[in-house]
Amino acid sequence: MSEKKNDFEKLLEEYSDMDFEIHKREKSLKASEQKDLFSMPAGLPDHTLDLHGLLKDEAIRKVETIVKELKVRKITKLRIITGKGKHSHDEPVIPQAVDSLLITLKRSSFIRHIKWENRTVKSSGFVDVV
Numbered sequence: 001m002s003e004k005k006n007d008f009e010k011l012l013e014e015y016s017d018m019d020f021e022i023h024k025r026e027k028s029l030k031a032s033e034q035k036d037l038f039s040m041p042a043g044l045p046d047h048t049l050d051l052h053g054l055l056k057d058e059a060i061r062k063v064e065t066i067v068k069e070l071k072v073r074k075i076t077k078l079r080i081i082t083g084k085g086k087h088s089h090d091e092p093v094i095p096q097a098v099d100s101l102l103i104t105l106k107r108s109s110f111i112r113h114i115k116w117e118n119r120t121v122k123s124s125g126f127v128d129v130v
Helices: 002-028 031-037 056-068 094-107
Strands: 047-050 078-081 114-116 126-129
Touching (some): 056 094, 094 114
Antiparallel strands (some): 078 126
């Protein structure tokens, strides 16, 4: 029960932070520009990062490094292939760790959108980041 509550608290906190950031940006945008705040850009990613074969700590370091350099590398959309964890002995480790890191990086304004392939971390093999 406490795990579900903790997940809910994280989700609520994420949406509260998003709401505040969106509200701040909305004030400075025209109505026609505001719709872009809520949608993931269409099309293929500019860059793909495949984490297959990496350990959790290696994967996290790679994701953090490239996400923090998105603007410098002129990458507007990044696809991170986490895999679904089918070869893990227990629960998939990398997708959950990447999701936690991406939420933190989003709060720090390194990224604007996080979109998992099948809408949830557990059923997805990759995530798109803008």
